[in-house]
Amino acid sequence: MIENSGCPLARSRTPASPRRRCAIATPLRSEAANEPKARGRRRSLQAEAAILKATLYLLERQPLRKVTADAIARRAGVSKTTIYKWWPNKSLVALDAYLAGMTEQVAMPDTGSAELDFTQQLKSVMAFYTSPLGRLFCQFLAEGQSDPGFLALFRERFLYARRDTARVMWRRGVDRGEIREEVDGEIVLDLIYGPMIFRLLAGHGSLSDRESEAVVEAVFGGLRRSKNGRRGRARPDVTVSGATVQPGVNPQEAEVV
Amino acid sequence: MIENSGCPLARSRTPASPRRRCAIATPLRSEAANEPKARGRRRSLQAEAAILKATLYLLERQPLRKVTADAIARRAGVSKTTIYKWWPNKSLVALDAYLAGMTEQVAMPDTGSAELDFTQQLKSVMAFYTSPLGRLFCQFLAEGQSDPGFLALFRERFLYARRDTARVMWRRGVDRGEIREEVDGEIVLDLIYGPMIFRLLAGHGSLSDRESEAVVEAVFGGLRRSKNGRRGRARPDVTVSGATVQPGVNPQEAEVV
DNA sequence: TATTGTGGACTGAACGTCTAGTTTAGTAGA
DNA sequence: TCTACTAAACTAGACGTTCAGTCCACAATA
Missing domain, CATH: 1.10.10.60 (Homeodomain-like)
Structure with missing residues (x-):
């Protein structure tokens, strides 16, 4: 020991x-248990x-x-x-x-409202991620882009633990009937944290409390406009063929350009 | 020239x-105009x-x-x-x-429905980002984490151009009354793309067409469950997805690390 | 004294620079 | 038109530097 x-x-x-x-x-x-007493x-x-x-x-x-x-x-x-x-x-x-x-610089709130929980949590997380220590989060993700083993370790030792915490908040929201249960929980977590983490990495937008609130509000409320029947699509589905990725990104013949 | x-x-x-x-x-x-003819x-x-x-x-x-x-x-x-x-x-x-x-490997769809546009666009973007060439996106973000100048350049030369395109789709949706206009446009873009980009970088979730559809559906429908019945659609009309890429053969279907 | 920790020197990879010499192309004079 | 001159780009390769990671001799300790 x-x-x-x-x-x-x-x-x-x-x-x-x-x-x-x-x-x-x-x-x-591993050690300490059946180790033959260090010499x-x-x-x-x-x-x-x-x-x-x-x-x-x-x-x-x-x-x-x-x-x-x-x-x-x-x-x-x-x-x-x-x-x-x-x-x-x-x-x-x-x-x-x-x-x-x-x-444990970031706590898990339990206010009785999932939306409020997530708002507080996101604000707390972002305050940490923008601090000198928290900025390391991005450094680790960056490092992981050229080292898959490290990335996997980072996920296991850090990311998953965080997500486990957040999943509890999601679960409570579902159980209380606040959150639509047909939305996959993993996607919910990424909806909440993904936008701000994207900003954190790319640096294209603000990361203040106001944005955290706006993100959670939008995620919970949805983008779709609901009043006077204009909720759905203006027109029925139209397939646009040109919208897909061009083929030819085959790993084999990758000599593009 | x-x-x-x-x-x-x-x-x-x-x-x-x-x-x-x-x-x-x-x-x-800068050159070519008033340059004294190269020697x-x-x-x-x-x-x-x-x-x-x-x-x-x-x-x-x-x-x-x-x-x-x-x-x-x-x-x-x-x-x-x-x-x-x-x-x-x-x-x-x-x-x-x-x-x-x-x-221009990724096109901008214009189906008449903002939700459908974003769904197709996100699928297209993710198919590209998971391709050998597209994976560079993550490499550049990673590089930018230790080089702010490079990150700024990447934003200007790549990210902003992409966002300009996507913003058009958002604007159309707002003008047609499909999207709540009180949600900031920049946040809308990050809501759509942030979750998948987060997954792309951290490698903790799948990136297939199905997830792209689920993300857009959730973002548009919102997580909140309304008192009388549900507010968002239970199932998004994803009939178009079959017309673009076959899920089974899709190389992007695999979980990426 | 056996075993482990430690420090400085060392190796190798990679970035980016420099030098010397070669090739290409415009210019000017015969 | 022909030819010398000059400016710029290219090649090859050595070089200086920084840094990751290792080796080896020696010190500390059960």
Whole structure:
């Protein structure tokens, strides 16, 4: 227990495993149970804490890509080898620091109204995501675009946990008869959070409380205009053939242009 | 005209400007008008085309970060110096290749119904974004997370053009009385596209035609359940979907990571 | 003393630059 | 018209730099 921190992404300390043991496949806290009592020098908790702290410090000031392992080591007063001893790469150090540094900054409201719950929650989430620490969310998504394994880990360790929370709010709304149950719950979550996250990434729109409110209001109210019978389509379905994607994006003959 | 291609992101050819001239601040086609007729050897259109083609080829096979300038030069049969002569960095070569290679792969439907328009458009967009070329969209967003200048350029050269198109569909819907006009148009666009783009980036959900339809239906119908019966449609009329792409054979049907 | 942690030096990949020399094209003088 | 001159683009490849990740010798500890 003392010898191993709670660092969920760190390498396993299993003696047999030499180096290239990737943390992604590593169980969370495999050791401590049937481990044959460690013999040599013990892992420095101080060094580990310093690494995570230094990582957070740097990541709050510049994008993940520009934070170097050397800089982390220097700031933490630790050798770079120590970092790579416990984490397979820089991104996972960052994710670990992020997870450790969050400590539930976003709460789950329960006001009795699903719409109000989601409004408060979205405002809270966006306030966090636009903070120095929260901005890491985008950095991780960005990193994931060139590292599928990392993206999967990020989903599992962060995204899904968040969605589980939000799903509870959705479920309550459905049970209370506030939310149409024929809309898939996963889509509901993406309807609520997707628009603002898109803005967060692309930077094309504001992210203030007002927008969070407007998004939830629109999602709940719908775009369709309901008064004096003008709810539906103006005309019946018309198939437009030219609206589809052009073929020829075959992966094989991808020599476009 | 012959001497300069339409490459919108390339460096300006102004003789006075030596190197460090960033394309971001460069006017699109400043030359050709009052330029004192070029003297020396002319820019090789062949080399430029080869660079863009090679870049696309590589980018359709691996993420932007893993495509090196050396690899582009090698595949294009061109000196690396030639690349850096015309583009300030790799990312802008990629963006240029992307813009040049798209040639309007996604059309704007006009069916007479805003909801149907958006459904078809979203399906079309997502089919493109999940194609090898379209996947670059995510790469650019990712790149932009550590390079604000690039992100701004991406917004201007790509995102805003797309949104202008989509805004037309929204406007038509409002004018026809189909869409509640009190919902801000920019938010409408993000409501439609945000959820799927979020999925595209995080890889936590499917991106098939079915989801596109469900998103638009939910956005138009709203989540809120009215007291007397339901407000939105239980099932969207998606009869058109069969006319466009066959779901079974669709490569975009698969869950993307 | 066996085992593990640590630090500095090291390797390799990649970006982007620089130099030297070659090719192409306009210009000017014979 | 022919030819030398000059400006610009191109090629090849070496180079400087930064950074990720590794190696190895040594220090700390059960």
